[in-house]
Amino acid sequence: MSDLKKQATSMHKAASGLRTVGHHTAKPLQEFNAQSHDLGALGALGSLLGAKSEIEQGMTTLVKLTKALEDEWEAEAKLIGEVSDAFDLLDVLIAATAQDKKG
Template sequence: MSDLGKDSESIAKAAPLLRKAPHHIAKPLSDFKAASHDLSALGALGALMSATDDVREGMDTLSKLAKDLVGEWHGEAKLMTDLSEAFDVLDLMIEAATRGKKQG
């Protein structure tokens, strides 16, 4: 197996793992979003200092960023799959060209 074949195989194995990554953060992210609506732990001090709104806004921003990150992971996984397939085709073309030179 050529280096391209090894790279292709490695990338092809990694892409599905990257696609599965969001499943590992779904529950913690849901819990985090829910917690942003119950900031009673800050108590009266949080309300007096307007910290509750700031913390809630920060938690909402982090939740949105995590959602965007999941989209990025899916895009990267697709790119990795496409790259793996391109490496496979290139590897076959190089192999065919090598055989052609040996025969000619």
């Protein structure tokens, strides 16, 4: 196996891994987001009552950041996949050129 083929295979695996991140985080992220609006337990703690709004905002911010990271990872996975495809094509072209020189 050529170095380009090895690199393409490795990149393809990495891209596949990045694409699956969203599948693993969707449910926990949804549950986390739902909990940011259900902080009733904090109401029982008078000193933390004022912090409830800040905690909700912080949790909402974390959800938005996580979604943004997932979007970024998806874009990176697409780019890595395209580079992997280009390496595969380049490997085929190099092999064809070498074959033409032999024959």
